[in-house]
Amino acid sequence: MTEIYKALSIAGTDPTGGAGIHADLKAFQEQGVYGMAVITSVVAQNTLGVKSFEEMSQNNISQQIDCVIEDIKPDAVKTGMLASIDIIELVAEKLKAANIQSYVMDPVMVAKSGHHLLYQDAIDHLKKLLIPQATVITPNIPEAEVIIGKSIETLQQMRDAAKEIVQVYGAKAAIVKGGHRDGEARDVLYFDENFEEFVSPRFDTKHTHGTGCTFSAVITAELAKQKSIKEAVTVGKEFISAAIKHTLGIGKGQGPTNHFAYRSMNQQIARQPL
Numbered sequence: 699m700t701e702i703y704k705a706l707s708i709a710g711t712d713p714t715g716g717a718g719i720h721a722d723l724k725a726f727q728e729q730g731v732y733g734m735a736v737i738t739s740v741v742a743q744n745t746l747g748v749k750s751f752e753e754m755s756q757n758n759i760s761q762q763i764d765c766v767i768e769d770i771k772p773d774a775v776k777t778g779m780l781a782s783i784d785i786i787e788l789v790a791e792k793l794k795a796a797n798i799q800s801y802v803m804d805p806v807m808v809a810k811s812g813h814h815l816l817y818q819d820a821i822d823h824l825k826k827l828l829i830p831q832a833t834v835i836t837p838n839i840p841e842a843e844v845i846i847g848k849s850i851e852t853l854q855q856m857r858d859a860a861k862e863i864v865q866v867y868g869a870k871a872a873i874v875k876g877g878h879r880d881g882e883a884r885d886v887l888y889f890d891e892n893f894e895e896f897v898s899p900r901f902d903t904k905h906t907h908g909t910g911c912t913f914s915a916v917i918t919a920e921l922a923k924q925k926s927i928k929e930a931v932t933v934g935k936e937f938i939s940a941a942i943k944h945t946l947g948i949g950k951g952q953g954p955t956n957h958f959a960y961r962s963m964n965q966q967i968a969r970q971p972l
C-alpha cells in the first residue's frame with residue numbers, strides 16, 4: 699500500500715477560501731497529502747479585506763490539537779495566524795511535546811489588506827517560543843523586518859535577514875520572500891550555511907490574496923512527503939508562481955490564487971507524447 703502522508707495547519711480562517719486554513723487545506727490536497735486543520739481564530743474576511751476576527755478559547759484550541767496528535771500524527775505541521783500571546787504559548791508547548799518532524803512557520807502578522815492578524819505585544823513570543831522550533835520560517839519582507847528590527851530594501855539585506863533569522867533567532871532554515879518588492883519575484887533561502895535563490899517573473903496582477911499561506915502550505919506538504927528543504931521550497935515556488943500566473947480572476951478585491959494551476963500544468967506535461 700502507498701504511504702499516506704499527513705500535514706496539519708494551525709491557523710485562522712478565510713470564508714472566501716483564498717487565505718488561511720482554507721488555502722492550506724487546498725494546497726495539501728493538491729500535493730497529494732492528507733490535510734488536517736486546527737482553527738485558532740475565525741476571521742470575517744473576503745478579497746476586499748478583514749472585517750473582524752474572534753479567537754477560539756485556549757481550552758478549545760488545546761483540545762483540537764490533542765484530538766489530532768492523539769489520533770493521526772502529522773508528518774509536518776505549519777502555523778499561520780496565531781493572533782495572541784496565549785495562543786502562541788499554547789501552540790509552542792504542544793509542538794514541543796508532539797516532537798513533530800517538520801514544522802513550517804509562516805509568521806503571519808498583517809493581512810495584505812492592512813488588518814493586523816497578530817497583536818503587537820505577541821511579536822516577542824513568536825520570536826522566542828516558535829522561531830527556534832521552526833524547520834523553515836517563511837517571512838515576507840515586512841515580517842522579516844519586524845523579526846530582525848532592521849529595514850530591508852536590497853537583495854543583500856534579504857540575504858542578511860535570512861541568515862540572521864537562522865543564526866540569531868534559531869530557525870533551521872529561513873526563506874525571505876520577495877513578493878513585496880518591485881521587479882522579479884526573488885525569494886532567498888538560508889539553510890545549512892548556504893544561500894539558495896528562487897526566482898520567477900513578477901506577474902502583473904492584484905490577485906495575490908493568500909500567496910504566503912499557499913506557498914508555506916506547499917512547502918509543508920512536500921516536507922511531509924519527506925522531501926528535502928531545498929526540494930520543498932522549489933516545489934512551493936513552482937506552485938505559487940503557476941497559481942499567481944493563471945489567476946482565477948474572482949472576487950471584487952485582491953482575489954485568491956489558482957490552486958489548480960500547478961497540477962493542471964504537470965498533467966499537461968505528462969500527456970505530451972514521449
Ligand SMILES: Nc1ncnc2c1ncn2[C@@H]1O[C@H](COP(=O)(O)OP(=O)(O)O)[C@@H](O)[C@H]1O
Pocket residue numbers: 837838839875876877878883884885898899900901902903906908909910911913935938939942
Ligand atoms: N506578483 C507576483 N508575481 C510572482 N510571484 C509573486 C508575486 N507576488 C508574490 N509572489 C511570490 O509569492 C510568494 C509569496 O510571497 P508574498 O506575497 O511576499 O507573501 P505574503 O503573502 O506572506 O505577503 C513568494 O514566492 C513571492 O515571490
Ligand SMILES: Cc1ncc(COP(=O)(O)O)c(N)n1
Pocket residue numbers: 709710711712717718719741743778779806808809810811815906907908909910911
Ligand atoms: C486567516 C488568515 N491568515 C493569513 C492571511 C494573510 O494572507 P494575505 O497576506 O494574503 O492577506 C489572511 N488574510 N488570513
